[in-house]
Amino acid sequence: MSNKDNLDIAHLRSFLAVADTLHFTSAAYICSTSQSTISQHIHRLEAQLDCVLLKRSTKQVELTDDGQALIGMAQNILRQQERVLAHFHKEQLHATLRLGITEDLVLSRFPEDLRMFRQDYPQLQIDLTVGLSHHLHQLLADDRLDIVCGMRQSSDTHGQLLWEDELVWFSHASTCSLAPDESFPLVTFPDRSITRKLAIETLNRIGRPWHIAFSSTNLSAILAAVRAGYGITPQPAFLSAEGIVPVDASTLSPMPRVEFIASVQSSNSDGPANAFIKKMKTRLNKKQKMFSL
Structure with missing residues (x-):
């Protein structure tokens, strides 16, 4: 069986991100990758399926009929993969995510993010540590946390940028x-x-x-x-x-201005820590689109 007969899950994730945002930069933000990587994934997927999924112009991105048809099928493929992984990795259902977060986020945005995350990981235990950013990042460095969400100065470069604020x-x-x-x-x-x-x-x-x-x-x-x-x-x-x-x-x-970031201990792109970051980015991107209307 050739590679052309096997769909790449990463390509489907990139396509769904573009389909959801209709914006390559926003899709790259959600997938924590570069815009060129998203474009490459879409081109390879179109070549593999021998169709055009997106109409691109300098001003906008639109789904073609084939692109619209692929959305449901791609979502089903990803759901089936998650079910397979969950069945053969049952111990992960009872794992613990060690999450560190600053108190300002707990008092504002965090509950909405946690509610969205729980829908995908309902049995995952959350071990929450609330503290100041520098203390949380030290715990992350000591492998006592899996993910940290907090603040950094705009001149710093550590962590994945979520948004900036005054x-x-x-x-x-x-x-x-x-x-x-x-x-x-x-x-x-x-x-x-x-x-x-x-x-x-x-x-x-x-x-x-x-x-x-x-x-x-x-x-x-x-x-x-x-x-x-x-x-x-x-x-x-x-x-x-x-x-x-x-x-x-x-x-x-x-x-x-300051920036709010997420930092992870694990490099596993399919782990719950990175899934939590992706949920945050998805919510933030949708909120930005609402404000821009």
Whole structure:
């Protein structure tokens, strides 16, 4: 039997990613590969099936009739493969995924990602560790975690990029207004925290006096301190909590953007750690498409 008689699962995954997003760059993002690899997979699949699956132009990608027909069949093939693997690797159904995640994600985006992931791995046990990014990455390096989701500075390169966001100053309404020469009351994480480092660098750059008013490794405690009027905290823009409000950007210097990433210990592209990352990327890509409409 020749290779032409065997469909490549990777080619089908790439095709389904393009079919879902109608965008090669977005498909590459979801599959954690390059756009050229996605294009190569599609070309090889079309050559193997002797048909055109996609209509491409400089502005858009459209599915042909053959492409539409392949979607259901490709999905069935992938589902059957998963059933075969599950049947002969029953021990994996009761395995544990050691997941490390920062608290800001737990309080915002994480539940939706976990719900989507559980649909594919309903019996997989999750061992969750919540902490600061630098501590979680140390646990990953020590092989005590399988995957870490957290923050990095835009100048860093480790991990797979999920999305980027702004850092925003948050405070209680009663502490929003500070005199220009008044020492800035910083409510933040301890040393080695990315947000603490960027906040202090920003304040030093504009020559603003500051002091640490409250420090904790726990985000919930930091938000409670802000509500209590201890000071102002730098946090990702997506974070929202009762009793805190963004400080007027015109009164303070803006901070650098940060990136949220996922890092894995295992290089197994079909493992649950990478499947979790793929679920996150799929959800984020769909949300970006909704906002662009």
